[in-house]
Amino acid sequence: MDVVDARTAASHRSQGERWDEARALEIITEIKALDGATLPILHALQEAFGYVPEEAVALVAAQLNLSRADVYGVISFYHDFRRHPAGRHVVKLCGAEACQSMGGAELASCAERKLGIRMGETTADGRVTLEPVYCLGLCAVAPSAMVDGKLVGRLDETSVETLLAGLEA
Amino acid sequence: MTVQIFLSRDAASVAVGADDVAAVLAREAERRGIAIELIRTGSRGLCWLEPLVEVATPAGRVAYGPVSAADVASLLDSIAGSGDHPLRQGLTAEIPWLKRQTRFTFARCGVIDPRSIDDYRSHGGLVGLEAALSIGPEAVLDRVVQSGLRGRGGAGFPTGIKWKTVAQAAGPQKYIVCNADEGDSGTFADRMLMEGDPFLLIEGMAIAGIAVGATRGFIYIRSEYPHAIAALNAATASARRAGVLGQSVAGSKYAFDLEVRVGAGAYVCGEETALLESLEGRRGQVRAKPPLPAHRGLFGAPTVINNMLSLAAIPFIIAEGPKAYADVGFGRSRGTMPIQIAGNVKHGGLFEAAFGLTLGEIVDDIGGGTLSGRPVRAVQVGGPLGAYFPRQLFDTPFDYEAFAARDGLIGHGGVVVFDDRVDMAAQARFALEFCAIESCGKCTPCRIGSTRGVETVDRIRGRHDVTANVALLQDLCQTMKLGSLCALGGFTPYPVMSALKYFPEDFGVAAVHSDAAE
Numbered sequence: 001m002d003v004v005d006a007r008t009a010a011s012h013r014s015q016g017e018r019w020d021e022a023r024a025l026e027i028i029t030e031i032k033a034l035d036g037a038t039l040p041i042l043h044a045l046q047e048a049f050g051y052v053p054e055e056a057v058a059l060v061a062a063q064l065n066l067s068r069a070d071v072y073g074v075i076s077f078y079h080d081f082r083r084h085p086a087g088r089h090v091v092k093l094c095g096a097e098a099c100q101s102m103g104g105a106e107l108a109s110c111a112e113r114k115l116g117i118r119m120g121e122t123t124a125d126g127r128v129t130l131e132p133v134y135c136l137g138l139c140a141v142a143p144s145a146m147v148d149g150k151l152v153g154r155l156d157e158t159s160v161e162t163l164l165a166g167l168e169a
Numbered sequence: 170m171t172v173q174i175f176l177s178r179d180a181a182s183v184a185v186g187a188d189d190v191a192a193v194l195a196r197e198a199e200r201r202g203i204a205i206e207l208i209r210t211g212s213r214g215l216c217w218l219e220p221l222v223e224v225a226t227p228a229g230r231v232a233y234g235p236v237s238a239a240d241v242a243s244l245l246d247s248i249a250g251s252g253d254h255p256l257r258q259g260l261t262a263e264i265p266w267l268k269r270q271t272r273f274t275f276a277r278c279g280v281i282d283p284r285s286i287d288d289y290r291s292h293g294g295l296v297g298l299e300a301a302l303s304i305g306p307e308a309v310l311d312r313v314v315q316s317g318l319r320g321r322g323g324a325g326f327p328t329g330i331k332w333k334t335v336a337q338a339a340g341p342q343k344y345i346v347c348n349a350d351e352g353d354s355g356t357f358a359d360r361m362l363m364e365g366d367p368f369l370l371i372e373g374m375a376i377a378g379i380a381v382g383a384t385r386g387f388i389y390i391r392s393e394y395p396h397a398i399a400a401l402n403a404a405t406a407s408a409r410r411a412g413v414l415g416q417s418v419a420g421s422k423y424a425f426d427l428e429v430r431v432g433a434g435a436y437v438c439g440e441e442t443a444l445l446e447s448l449e450g451r452r453g454q455v456r457a458k459p460p461l462p463a464h465r466g467l468f469g470a471p472t473v474i475n476n477m478l479s480l481a482a483i484p485f486i487i488a489e490g491p492k493a494y495a496d497v498g499f500g501r502s503r504g505t506m507p508i509q510i511a512g513n514v515k516h517g518g519l520f521e522a523a524f525g526l527t528l529g530e531i532v533d534d535i536g537g538g539t540l541s542g543r544p545v546r547a548v549q550v551g552g553p554l555g556a557y558f559p560r561q562l563f564d565t566p567f568d569y570e571a572f573a574a575r576d577g578l579i580g581h582g583g584v585v586v587f588d589d590r591v592d593m594a595a596q597a598r599f600a601l602e603f604c605a606i607e608s609c610g611k612c613t614p615c616r617i618g619s620t621r622g623v624e625t626v627d628r629i630r631g632r633h634d635v636t637a638n639v640a641l642l643q644d645l646c647q648t649m650k651l652g653s654l655c656a657l658g659g660f661t662p663y664p665v666m667s668a669l670k671y672f673p674e675d676f677g678v679a680a681v682h683s684d685a686a687e
Contacts, residue, residue, distance in 0.1 A: 035468065038450030039433055043392075064450075077452040077609075078433030080392055096354030097549055100599070101512035101587045102540070134436060134553075134603065136393050137357035139585065140216035140510065140517030141181050149395060153184035 015088060016050025023048065024056055028063045038064060038074050042081055051082035087122040087129035089167045092146040095119075095132035098139035103156075107143050108132070110157045114164050127169055171204040172248060173225035177279065179212035179364050180396040181357065187220040189238040194222075197245050211365015213279030214519030215266055223261055224248055232258040266516060266535070271497060273485045273505050274478065275521045278365035284403055286411050289368040295413065297484030301376045302421045304487075309380040310336060313483065315491035317503030322348060322439070322476035323551065323580040323656070325502075325569040331473060334463040335381040338471035343383035345374050345425075346448065346467055346474040349390040349397070350432050350439040353552025355583030358507040359477040361519055363390070363397035366481075367404035368413075371427070373480035375418055376487060377473055378425035386427035387467070388477075389444050392434055401429045436553075436607040440655045441474045443609055454609045455655045476581070478507065499525030502568045510536045512549075512585035529563030531584055543588035547596075547672065551580025553603050554660035556667035557587075557596065576667065578660065593672035598626040600664040604657060615658025618649045622665065635677050639669065643681075 017023065027044045031037050041060055046052050052075055061068045075081045093099075093108050108119060111130055115123055122129040138144035141153030147163060155163075176182075176191055191207060198205040215221060218234030222244065233244055233256045240256060247254040258264055272278075281288040289295070301309045314329030335343060347370065351359040363370060374386045390398050405427060408414045414426045435453045437443045442456035445467050466472025482504065486494045495503045502524035508531060510517050515537035532538070532548055539545055547557045556577035558565065565571055572579045587596075601622035608615045625642045629635055646662035653659040673681045 034428075036430075036448050036450040039447065040430070043431060043433065070451075073452050074450070077454075078435050080432075080434035096603075097553060097596070097599070098355045098512040098583075098585045100596075101585055101591065133393060133434075134607075135352060135354045135356075136180075137351060137360040138181050138184050139355045139357055139512065139583070140514075140519075141185050141219065142512060144184060146393070151180050151184040151396075153181060 016046075016085070017048055019049055019053045019055060021055065021059065024059055025063075028060060032063055038066070038071070039078075042075060046081060051085045054083070087126050089127060089148055090129045090131065091164070091167075092131045092133040092136075093119075094134070094136050094138070094142070094144045096135040096139075098135070099143040102142040104143040107155060107157065107160055110160055111164060114161055125169070128164070128167060171206050173206050173208065175208050175210050175223040175225070175230065177212040177219065177221060177365075178209035178283075178396070179219075179361060180394070181216055181361075182212055182219045182221070183396070185219050185235070186237060190220045190222065190236055190241060193238045193241040194245070197242050201245055201249070203245060203249055208282050210281060211278045211283050212361055212519075213261065213267060214275065214361060214521075215264065215516075216518035217516050218258065224252075226252070228260060230261045232261040232264060234258060266518075266520070269535075270521050271505050271523050272521050273494065274369070274481050275362065275366070275507060275519065276485075277369070278362060281366065283365050283367055283400055284407070286368055286404075286407050286413070289366070293488070294368055294484075295372060295419070297487040298372050298375055298413070298419055300487050301379055302419060302423070306336065306380045306382070309376060309487060312487055312491045313380070316482075316486040316494040317491075317498070317501070318479060318482055318486060318494065319502065319569065320476055321478035321482070321506070321581065322441075323578060328475060328479050331463055331475070332377065332381050334461070335383070335471045335473045338464055340471045342385065342468075342470050343381060344467045344470055344472045345377045345381070345383045345386040345427070345480075346445070346472055347374060347386065347388040347477055347480055348439065348441060348444055348474060349388055349394075349477045350444060351394070351477070351581065352391060352436040352439045353554075353581050353583050355511040355549065355585035356509050356552060356581045357511070358509055358519055358582060360394050360397050362477065362481055362507075363394070364400045367400045368408060369481050369484060370401070370477060371404060371408050371413065373483040374427055375413065375425045376483050377475070377480060379418065379421075379423045381471075381473055383473065384424045384426070386425065387448055388427060388429050389432060389438070389448060390429060391432040391438075398429060398431055405429060435609075436603075437609045437655075437657050440657065443655070445472070445474065452609070454611045457654060478581075497523035499523065499566055499568045500570055502570070506567065506579070506582050508567065509583045510586070511583060513539045513541055513588050514586040515540050524566070524568050526567050527563060528558060528565045528567065528584075529560075531567065532563065532586055536584075536586060539586060539588045541588050543590065545586055546589040546591055547587045547593060547668075549585045549587070549596075549664065550583070551578040552583050553600060554578070554656060554663055555580050555583070556663040557593065557671065558667065559671040561671075577663065593668040593675040594626060594630050597665045597668040597676075598623060598630070600661055600668075601626060604661040608657060612652070612654040612658060614649045614652040615654070615661070618645055618653075618658065619661065621645060622649075622661075626665075629676050632677055639676060639678055639681060642669070
């Protein structure tokens with residue numbers, strides 16, 4: 001991953017490499033010269049490992065000359081950063097107003113029933129994490145979702161069920 | 170003969186199957202021995218017709234939509250034959266929904282290949298930058314002031330005044346920051362433009378840099394917009410190669426370069442000072458003003474922070490002159506606004522028009538009413554912090570002051586339509602819940618008030634001591650409105666109070682005296 005990719009990659013990958021301190025250090029070293037490098041670094045770590053492991057906090061803090069509390073504070077502030085691995089698939093259903101007007105809440109209930117979990121949870125087999133997202137900018141083709149980083153619009157209960165059933169184990 | 174076919178790569182088009190259509194087009198054309206050149210553009214903004222396929226003809230582009238992968242075979246047969254097809258919409262330029270618009274900012278969106286700077290240039294791109302270089306910073310500032318352009322993020326602050334403040338501020342390093350953290354539900358203009366005409370934003374930022382003496386820029390894009398991030402990364406690299414960005418902007422003595430940065434799912438980072446905190450690598454917590462970002466912004470340096478649409482309006486203003494821009498509009502709202510029509514609406518999409526259309530024209534006439542076919546009950550204008558307007562306010566003109574006079578706001582131009590099945594007490598609850606989820610936590614009215622508000626609405630919906638709890642909710646909203654540090658806590662009362670005022674029956678009360686909140 002070159003620097004340009006690293007600082008602008010949004011973390012949509014749900015599966016990552018195993019934690020490896022040398023690899024993490026390599027990622028941090030590559031980006032840390034940027035002004036305001038904390039978010040780009042955290043995005044890159046999550047892109048690599050699928051989440052921001054506890055071990056990364058001290059490492060980032062030391063490299064950026066910040067306190068561990070500072071780094072932890074950033075990770076916990078932003079909804080995107082995960083402190084634990086997600087399921088093998090991540091389904092983000094839009095819960096904002098435009099999707100609500102097209103039955104978004106009913107779709108969320110349908111997905112919860114189908115997966116047997118609540119919003120924000122992961123299935124026991126680790127297959128799917130279901131999360132709300134507040135607006136994908138697909139408000140004129142609502143309701144919408146992001147499935148493993150891929151966007152889908154004009155959803156209804158049938159297409160949501162098909163979509164969930166199609167996610168590999 | 171090769172047939173030119175245009176198909177959008179906009180996220181909304183892709184979300185409803187444009188990539189599948191592209192794949193089948195290539196396969197079926199080859200099978201039929203038809204030579205096609207498929208050009209992936211941005212979206213025209215006629216979202217209900219997406220995926221929209223356009224075919225070049227001597228008379229102009231002919232549109233077909235909405236095209237599914239299953240329609241491609243018959244579409245290719247018709248292209249090879251008479252051109253007739255059930256999905257044919259006629260010449261794209263003659264589609265009334267498009268023809269009625271005044272496209273200053275979105276003139277090229279859906280027309281050009283957003284990955285080609287040559288295509289951008291051959292469609293009038295970079296004329297504004299060249300003009301800016303020839304007239305110089307002072308004249309650029311004057312033109313922006315004269316255009317009457319106001320911040321398109323929602324606050325409506327005059328852009329030219331902001332730029333002049335930064336130009337006059339002393340500092341070895343100044344910055345241009347583009348706020349592309351378009352978090353409001355019902356808005357997608359930034360996303361569409363970044364995906365469909367990314368060089369326009371780069372040109373606007375370069376002009377801003379020249380005008381105020383800034384050599385570095387940042388575009389802060391939300392992570393929910395992966396296609397826009399990719400488009401801007403590609404465009405920035407391409408602009409650098411073409412010499413538009415770099416040590417010598419378009420061969421001039423001015424240097425300007427920019428970086429794309431990605432948010433991390435915090436709505437409050439759309440607030441300018443929270444965005445600056447986030448860019449600096451911290452929690453996106455709102456800063457108290459003063460100091461203004463124009464004096465002490467990013468990394469403590471003088472900073473122009475503008476909404477994406479404000480920056481994207483600049484090349485037209487410089488190229489065509491401020492009068493051409495200011496000649497259209499309504500009252501103090503000059504120029505055009507890309508109105509985003511969304512939610513439960515028949516003809517949803519992006520409609521760029523001069524300010525002054527009434528809400529009724531937007532919803533009934535342009536939007537065509539609800540997609541469900543049921544009566545329109547409420548329309549939320551301006552995102553999650555915007556008021557819900559009932560039909561009796563449909564005569565409100567789309568204008569900053571007119572909406573403010575009716576306790577609403579136009580915000581970033583999003584219009585979300587709800588039919589008669591909406592429960593307005595539930596919408597009021599959501600507004601407060603969203604504020605609780607997204608509050609940065611810095612000020613008490615927003616951090617605590619939002620949660621107490623959810624609890625109070627729950628008691629009202631449970632019909633516990635309704636009169637007293639409605640009075641409590643009004644009082645709480647008043648505190649949040651007057652006591653919050655930024656628009657998140659300060660404007661969350663708009664959807665709540667408007668729901669209560671115009672739809673009291675959903676709260677189990679006959680009518681609500683709104684004086685307390687005014």
